[in-house]
Every structure is written in structure tokens, then in C-alpha cells.
Amino acid sequence: MPKFVYDFTEGNKDLKDLLGGKGANLAEMTNLGLPVPPGFTITTEACRHYLEHGNLPEGLADEVNAHLAALESAMGKKLGQSDDPLLVSVRSGAKFSMPGMMETVLNVGLNDESVHGLAAQAGDERFAWDSYRRLIQMFGKTVLDIDGDPFEDAIEEAKRARGSDQDADLVADDFKRLVERFKAIVREQAGRDFPSDPREQMDLAVKAVFDSWNADRAILYRRQERIPVDLGTAVNICSMVFGNLGLDSGTGVAFTRDPASGQQGVYGDYLQNAQGEDVVAGIRNTVPLKELERIDKASYDRLLEIMETLENHYRDMCDIEFTIERGKLWMLQTRVGKRTAAAAFRIACQLLDQGLIDMDEAARRVTGDQLAQLMFPRFASRVDGVQKLTKGMNASPGAAVGKAVFTSARAVEFAERGEDVILVRRETNPDDLAGMVAAKGVLTSRGGKTSHAAVVARGMGKTCVCGAEELDVDVRNGHFTAPGGVTVGEGDVISIDGSSGDVYLGEVPVEDSPVVRYFEGELTPEDGGDLVKAVDRIMKHADARAALKVRANSDNPEDSARARRFGAAGIGLCRTEHMFLGDRRQLIEKLVLAEDGAERQAALDALEPLQRSDFEGIFEAMDGLPVTIRLIDPPLHEFLPDITELSVRVALAGDGADATDRRLLEAVNRLHEQNPMLGLRGVRLGLVIPGLFAMQVRAIAEAAAARRRAGGDPRPEIMIPLVGAVQELEAVRDEARGILASVGEATGVDVPALIGTMIELPRAALTAGQIAEAAEFFSFGTNDLTQTTWGFSRDDVEAAFFSRYLELGIFGVSPFETLDREGVGRLVRIAAEEGRRARPGIKLGICGEHGGDPDSVHFCHEVGLDYVSCSPFRIPVARLEAGRAAI
Numbered sequence: 001m002p003k004f005v006y007d008f009t010e011g012n013k014d015l016k017d018l019l020g021g022k023g024a025n026l027a028e029m030t031n032l033g034l035p036v037p038p039g040f041t042i043t044t045e046a047c048r049h050y051l052e053h054g055n056l057p058e059g060l061a062d063e064v065n066a067h068l069a070a071l072e073s074a075m076g077k078k079l080g081q082s083d084d085p086l087l088v089s090v091r092s093g094a095k096f097s098m099p100g101m102m103e104t105v106l107n108v109g110l111n112d113e114s115v116h117g118l119a120a121q122a123g124d125e126r127f128a129w130d131s132y133r134r135l136i137q138m139f140g141k142t143v144l145d146i147d148g149d150p151f152e153d154a155i156e157e158a159k160r161a162r163g164s165d166q167d168a169d170l171v172a173d174d175f176k177r178l179v180e181r182f183k184a185i186v187r188e189q190a191g192r193d194f195p196s197d198p199r200e201q202m203d204l205a206v207k208a209v210f211d212s213w214n215a216d217r218a219i220l221y222r223r224q225e226r227i228p229v230d231l232g233t234a235v236n237i238c239s240m241v242f243g244n245l246g247l248d249s250g251t252g253v254a255f256t257r258d259p260a261s262g263q264q265g266v267y268g269d270y271l272q273n274a275q276g277e278d279v280v281a282g283i284r285n286t287v288p289l290k291e292l293e294r295i296d297k298a299s300y301d302r303l304l305e306i307m308e309t310l311e312n313h314y315r316d317m318c319d320i321e322f323t324i325e326r327g328k329l330w331m332l333q334t335r336v337g338k339r340t341a342a343a344a345f346r347i348a349c350q351l352l353d354q355g356l357i358d359m360d361e362a363a364r365r366v367t368g369d370q371l372a373q374l375m376f377p378r379f380a381s382r383v384d385g386v387q388k389l390t391k392g393m394n395a396s397p398g399a400a401v402g403k404a405v406f407t408s409a410r411a412v413e414f415a416e417r418g419e420d421v422i423l424v425r426r427e428t429n430p431d432d433l434a435g436m437v438a439a440k441g442v443l444t445s446r447g448g449k450t451s452h453a454a455v456v457a458r459g460m461g462k463t464c465v466c467g468a469e470e471l472d473v474d475v476r477n478g479h480f481t482a483p484g485g486v487t488v489g490e491g492d493v494i495s496i497d498g499s500s501g502d503v504y505l506g507e508v509p510v511e512d513s514p515v516v517r518y519f520e521g522e523l524t525p526e527d528g529g530d531l532v533k534a535v536d537r538i539m540k541h542a543d544a545r546a547a548l549k550v551r552a553n554s555d556n557p558e559d560s561a562r563a564r565r566f567g568a569a570g571i572g573l574c575r576t577e578h579m580f581l582g583d584r585r586q587l588i589e590k591l592v593l594a595e596d597g598a599e600r601q602a603a604l605d606a607l608e609p610l611q612r613s614d615f616e617g618i619f620e621a622m623d624g625l626p627v628t629i630r631l632i633d634p635p636l637h638e639f640l641p642d643i644t645e646l647s648v649r650v651a652l653a654g655d656g657a658d659a660t661d662r663r664l665l666e667a668v669n670r671l672h673e674q675n676p677m678l679g680l681r682g683v684r685l686g687l688v689i690p691g692l693f694a695m696q697v698r699a700i701a702e703a704a705a706a707r708r709r710a711g712g713d714p715r716p717e718i719m720i721p722l723v724g725a726v727q728e729l730e731a732v733r734d735e736a737r738g739i740l741a742s743v744g745e746a747t748g749v750d751v752p753a754l755i756g757t758m759i760e761l762p763r764a765a766l767t768a769g770q771i772a773e774a775a776e777f778f779s780f781g782t783n784d785l786t787q788t789t790w791g792f793s794r795d796d797v798e799a800a801f802f803s804r805y806l807e808l809g810i811f812g813v814s815p816f817e818t819l820d821r822e823g824v825g826r827l828v829r830i831a832a833e834e835g836r837r838a839r840p841g842i843k844l845g846i847c848g849e850h851g852g853d854p855d856s857v858h859f860c861h862e863v864g865l866d867y868v869s870c871s872p873f874r875i876p877v878a879r880l881e882a883g884r885a886a887i
């Protein structure tokens with residue numbers, strides 16, 4: 001039988017799968033000899049059993065009994081013992097941190113008797129009754145599913161009766177009355193009494209924590225953060241320590257470095273005479289951690305010492321929750337801390353310089369997604385003519401502009417209409433998650449850098465300014481008031497700067513990020529500050545390590561030149577049909593609709609010089625590097641007039657209809673396809689319309705010859721799209737070879753060009769061995785390969801039903817975004833293997849959108865492709881991930 005319960009002395013930090021992050025790290029700290037209140041962890045495996053079968057696994061109760069008995073004997077008191085009660089916290093803790101998404105119950109073990117014991121032991125009646133009412137309140141909400149408002153209303157009422165708006169003004173008798181009132185609320189709302197048996201309290205709390213894995217907000221958070229649905233949570237049962245025993249007690253959150261910027265120093269928030277939940281909830285305003293030095297120097301010094309121990313031990317920035325109980329410091333949690341993208345790069349290089357990690361590890365510590373975030377624009381450094389409303393805390397960087405909204409629901413509504421919004425709240429709580437997802441940024445008037453809003457926004461990479469205390473936020477009436485009396489209502493545009501904390505009325509212009517300017521070559525690492533320097537160091541290492549090359553998807557000289565500046569090793573996909581958009585569309589239309597050879601030739605003759613000069617420009621931008629030009633692949637409907645519009649025009653004109661329109665309608669009807677994506681496209685079009693591919697190949701060859709004569713070094717590669725059978729490829733290849741040879745003869749310049757194919761149909765993948773006989777390279781077109789493998793129309797399904805599929809967990813992310821390794825990936829593997837077997841040394845690449853997706857880049861590395869190709873802006877991301885995949 002598996003072991004379901006681990007004492008804190010038994011686990012370690014590597015057991016996150018089983019003990020969750022919190023449990024594994026509590027064990028690690030215990031074993032480091034740090035002051036952790038004793039306790040034990042119930043495993044995620046027990047949770048998974050419970051969620052699957054609806055009951056606790058056999059043997060769990062016995063194990064819990066044994067561990068509870070051991071805890072009681074270590075503490076010298078029993079759970080809920082009436083004269084001196086052992087009290088415990090029951091906390092969730094999954095493998096991946098899900099801040100505030102699941103449940104916690106504190107003070108378990110209090111009842112009508114033990115509350116007196118606690119009062120006597122603590123010498124503080126008020127504290128004991130306050131703790132008891134907190135238990136009933138949390139237990140009611142969490143375990144018995146009671147709405148929180150009646151509890152809050154009762155507290156408000158008690159404060160009103162005292163003529164105060166502060167909890168601190170309530171006295172022991174007030175809390176005694178509140179306990180009675182809370183018990184009545186439980187009875188009314190839950191139809192049962194609050195359980196007085198301490199063990200029953202604990203067992204019910206454990207089940208409630210398990211159940212909270214499937215709370216709506218937890219499900220939504222997992223989807224957002226791509227956390228698998230079936231991990232379950234562990235439960236940590238920990239003896240209580242109290243931060244609310246007077247002014248010599250308190251609770252706080254600390255970071256070993258600034259999670260927003262990465263700077264070293266003392267960062268965190270402290271709240272005197274409070275329990276931990278008060279800090280994270282952002283309900284009361286905290287003081288900066290530095291203040292603790294003044295309040296309790298001994299604890300402050302000890303905390304700093306522990307922070308250093310933890311950072312050296314984890315070799316990373318840690319975040320910490322601690323409590324001071326009457327001058328004694330206790331560690332309640334630590335973990336490798338979430339950080340912003342900029343902090344991740346800076347911290348990795350600082351740890352490198354401290355000798356704590358090596359270059360490989362530094363590259364592991366950052367991600368392509370973080371790099372992508374650093375490439376977003378930010379607000380212009382000089383802001384003229386816009387009114388600054390206030391300054392809050394810079395909780396999560398970036399620049400966000402949008403209409404102010406005051407509820408999560410309104411944020412979602414506006415966003416669904418395509419409008420950018422800033423969610424403005426006094427503070428956020430886990431129920432605001434949907435609104436935070438929908439918003440461009442989050443602004444709160446209360447709470448520190450560790451408040452819910454700040455932690456969650458940083459995790460999402462969303463801009464956040466928190467604790468803007470000068471703002472008076474009135475959520476109920478949908479407006480806030482800034483100093484000077486400016487009132488901002490729903491729909492008014494505001495701009496928030498998550499890097500400085502500034503809040504502006506109106507729209508502030510944004511400018512390029514320094515990281516982009518560095519990639520553009522406009523900023524040297526020396527001039528770009530420590531962030532740019534860190535990016536430069538890590539990029540250089542990634543490039544040195546990468547096995548995959550990174551090419552660009554580009555079809556014009558400007559994008560090609562930028563791609564080259566961003567580090568592209570060539571072009572992996574030049575979509576020639578993109579060269580015929582705009583005015584040139586009509587030339588293709590004429591070609592497709594041509595009724596005889598002369599009309600067709602005229603259209604081709606008009607197209608050829610345009611193509612030639614396009615290619616010359618691209619070859620020049622990519623001089624000396626390979627340029628893969630894909631012959632035209634338009635789904636036909638993109639180049640023909642709209643059939644409905646044309647039909648209406650002809651019908652309305654009746655007998656007077658224009659003759660050209662009639663002819664056009666006839667032809668469009670003839671060519672109309674039900675499934676254009678599966679119709680006359682790619683190689684099929686080339687085989688059906690004589691001269692089309694030939695014209696393109698000639699233009700490529702002549703452009704290359706011209707560049708060569710001008711002293712350039714063009715390296716064309718000709719790529720045939722949508723091939724399903726080797727015979728299709730052979731026909732086009734033979735014709736192309738003939739044209740290359742004849743251009744060579746005519747110009748006197750030899751233009752070598754590889755001829756290869758895209759693999760974007762399952763049949764092509766499955767017959768890759770045959771196809772490789774005729775292809776000098778393969779490029780996986782994973783957009784179409786995903787479409788045809790799943791049978792998902794790439795233009796329709798994402799809007800039609802993907803959100804439902806994601807909700808159901810059929811996949812965790814759209815297969816058009818991240819390559820589906822099991823299905824589409826398997827076809828890629830088969831084709832790569834068979835292709836190599838038939839033609840050793842065949843060049844293999846990928847040019848679907850997946851080429852710039854971090855997870856898919858890692859897959860391409862595993863399969864041993866030669867390169868990935870992606871849009872110019874994604875190139876740095878793909879380079880970084882190619883390096884990380886090789887480490």
C-alpha cells in the first residue's frame with residue numbers, strides 16, 4: 001500500500017509531485033534545521049484517489065492517526081485539548097503554485113471548551129475568541145460552502161456598535177458575541193451545527209481542501225497557466241503559530257530579491273499583530289519589510305540570515321512566508337519565487353556572477369515566453385499632455401492602456417466585444433480571476449507587492465499597479481476618484497505603467513522595448529543597461545549551444561532584413577502568394593480565369609517581372625544565406641471575387657448585367673469549392689494551370705543570376721507545397737530543373753537551387769521514404785499537417801469549439817499553437833526517419849506557426865530537425881529555446 005502521509009522530517013524539496021510545492025519545501029526547511037512548526041503532509045496521491053472514487057483511500061485514516069499522535073506527543077498537547085489545545089492549520093499545496101485558488105482552514109481544534117484553554121495559555125481572551133470566530137468563518141465558507149457576506153456583515157455590525165471601522169477596536173466580548181452569531185449563521189445556512197469535535201473539524205477540512213482542486217477559479221487558473229488537470233493537491237497539517245498575539249507578533253512575506261526588477265535587497269511586506277491570510281488578501285496595508293528592523297531587530301536579523309541560507313541552498317530567488325509569535329520567528333513557507341521576465345534574466349546573471357550557477361543553468365532559468373514579454377512595447381519615457389493621476393506600486397511591469405472597468409464581469413463583457421480594459425478594484429481576490437484574464441492590466445488601491453493582484457498578475461505576465469492608495473475606488477458605483485477630485489468612471493481610458501507604478505488619465509503613447517532595440521542593433525549591451533546585458537549573455541550562450549538553426553518566415557525584403565538582424569540563419573518559408581495581395585490580386589484572378597492560352601500567357605508575362613524583383617530584394621537581404629521560396633499555394637477562394645457579392649450584382653443588374661461580370665460569375669461558379677482548404681491548392685494548382693510554377697521558377701533563377709552578376713551570393717531553395725504523392729513532386733521537379741538549366745544557359749550564370757517539398761499531409765508523412773527520393777529537403781508545414789491530421793479546419797475551429805475542448809481538457813492548449821506531439825508529432829517523426837533513411841543528410845525543417853512556439857521548438861530538437869522557421873519577431877524566442885533544448 002502506498003504511503004499517504006509524510007512527516008515534515010521525512011520529505012524533501014524534490015518530492016513536489018507527491019507532497020506539493022508547499023509540503024516539499026516545508027520538509028526541506030525542516031531538514032535544514034530552520035524553525036518550521038512541526039506537522040505532516042497528506043499526499044497528492046490520496047487526493048487523486050479521493051477525487052476519482054469519492055472516498056478517502058483505505059489506510060489513510062490510520063496513517064493520519066499515527067502522525068497526529070506523533071505531532072501531539074512532540075508538542076506535548078492534544079488536538080483541541082481543553083486546557084491547552086494543539087491547534088493546526090489545514091492548507092492546500094499543489095505541485096505548481098496556485099496562489100489563493102484553493103482552500104485553507106486555520107485554528108482547527110478550537111471549540112467552546114478549548115477556546116478557554118487557549119485564552120488561559122495565551123493570557124489573552126480577545127485573541128482566543130478572535131481565533132475561534134476566524135475558524136468558524138473560514139470553516140463555514142470553505143468546508144460548508146456558506147456565502148461569506150453574512151459573516152462580514154456581522155463583523156461590520158459589531159464595529160458599528162463600537163462606533164469604529166477598525167477590527168482592532170473590537171474587544172473580547174464582541175468576539176464572543178460574534179462566535180455565537182457565526183454559529184447561528186452556520187446553522188441557518190448549512191442546516192447543521194458547527195462541529196465541535198476537533199478531529200471531525202480536521203477531517204472535514206482535509207476533504208474540503210481536496211475538493212477545492214475542482215473549484216471553478218482553480219480550474220480557470222490551471223487552464224490559464226497550463227497546469228495539468230489531474231495532479232491533485234496535497235494537504236499540509238501544521239501546528240499553528242500566531243502572529244496576532246500582540247504588537248510583538250506579526251506576519252510577513254519576503255523575497256530574497258525584488259521579484260519585479262531582480263535587484264538585490266530586502267523586499268517584502270510586514271503586518272504587525274496579524275495572521276498570514278491578512279497579508280496575502282491585501283485587506284490591510286502592510287509596512288515595508290525594512291521596518292521590521294526597527295520593530296524587532298533580533299527577528300529581522302534572523303530572517304535575513306535564513307533568507308541567505310535559503311538562497312544559497314536553492315541557488316535561486318526564494319519567496320518566504322513567516323510569522324513572528326511573541327518575538328519568535330517561524331517559517332511557514334518558502335518556494336522558488338515567481339518573478340517578472342526582466343527579473344528572471346537579471347537574477348540568472350547575478351547568480352552566475354556569484355558563482356552559484358553556471359551558464360547552462362542561467363539559460364535554464366529563463367524562458368522564451370519571458371523573452372517575448374520583454375519585447376513588448378513600453379510607455380514613452382517622456383509623457384507630455386497626459387494627466388498623471390497617481391503613483392502606486394510597480395507590481396508587474398509592462399504598459400497597459402484601456403477603459404476602466406470595476407468588476408470582473410464587466411471586464412469580461414468589454415473584452416468579448418474586443419475592447420481593451422483595465423480592471424480597477426480596491427483589492428482583488430480569487431473570484432476576480434476571469435476579469436484579470438480578460439483585462440490588459442490591473443489597478444488596485446490597496447495591498448502590497450505580495451497582494452493577490454500582484455502575485456497573480458506577475459504569474460500571468462500581466463501589467464499591474466497595486467496599492468495606489470490615493471485612489472478612492474467605489475466599485476459599487478463604478479468609478480474612482482483621484483487626488484484633485486478627478487473622477488474616472490467606467491469606460492474612461494486610463495494608462496498604467498507596471499514598471500514605474502504611474503497611473504495616467506487618457507492614452508499614453510508606447511515605445512519599443514530596449515530589448516528589441518538591442519536585437520535591432522540600435523543598442524549595444526554596454527549601453528542597454530543590465531537587462532540588455534543579461535539578455536545578450538544568455539542569448540550568446542543559447543546560440544553556442546543550439547543544434548537547431550532558426551530561419552524566418554518572410555516574404556519581403558524589409559521583414560527579411562529585420563529577421564537577419566534578429567539572428568535568422570536564412571528564410572525557411574517565403575510564401576509567394578503573399579506577394580500577390582493588394583493590387584496584384586487581379587493578375588492572379590486573370591490567370592485563374594483565363595479561357596485560352598493567350599490570356600494565360602499575358603497574365604503570366606505581367607506577373608514575372610514583379611516576382612523577379614521581389615526575389616532579388618529578398619536575396620539581397622539574405623545574401624549568403626539560404627532562402628526557401630515556396631511556389632504559390634493559395635486556397636483559390638482567396639484570389640477570386642466573392643461569389644455571393646458577384647451573384648447579387650449580376651442578379652440586380654438583370655438583363656443589363658455587365659458581360660465581364662457574367663463571364664466572371666460563370667467561371668467563379670465553375671471553380672467554386674465547398675472545402676477550398678482541401679481543394680485546388682499548392683502543387684495541384686501548379687499541375688492544373690500550365691506555366692504558373694514555371695514562371696515562378698524562372699523568376700527565381702533570373703533573380704539569382706542577376707544577384708550573382710551584381711557580386712551577391714544568392715542561395716535559393718525551391719519548395720513545392722501540399723504534395724501528397726511523389727509523382728506530383730517529380731512532375732514539378734523535372735520541369736523546374738529544365739528551367740533552371742535553361743536560365744543558366746541564357747544568362748551564362750550557373751544557379752544551383754535545391755528542390756524540396758513541404759510535408760503537410762498525412763499521406764506525405766507516411767510515404768516520406770518515397771518522397772525523399774525526389775526531394776532534397778523537407779519542410780514540415782505543421783499548420784496544414786495539424787489541420788489534416790485532426791481533420792480540423794484551421795480557419796474555423798478555434799472560434800467554433802476550441803474553448804469547449806480546452807474546458808473539457810481534451811487538450812490543454814490548441815494544437816495549432818503547440819505541436820501535438822502524439823499525433824502530428826508522430827507523423828513528423830516517421831517522416832523524418834524515413835526521409836533520412838531514403839536520403840541520408842536530407843535537410844529537415846519546420847515552417848508552420850509551431851516553429852516559434854517554445855514547446856514545439858524543443859520537440860523539433862528532439863526529433864533532430866536542422867532548423868525551425870518562424871515569423872521575424874519570434875526569432876529571438878526560437879533561438880533561446882533552441883539553445884535551452886540542447887542543454
Ligand code: PEP
Nearest residue numbers: 760781782783784847848
Ligand atoms: C503550413 O501549412 O504549416 C505552412 C507553413 O503553410 P501555410 O500556412 O502557408 O499553409
Ligand code: MG
Nearest residue numbers: 760781783784
Ligand atoms: Mg500549408
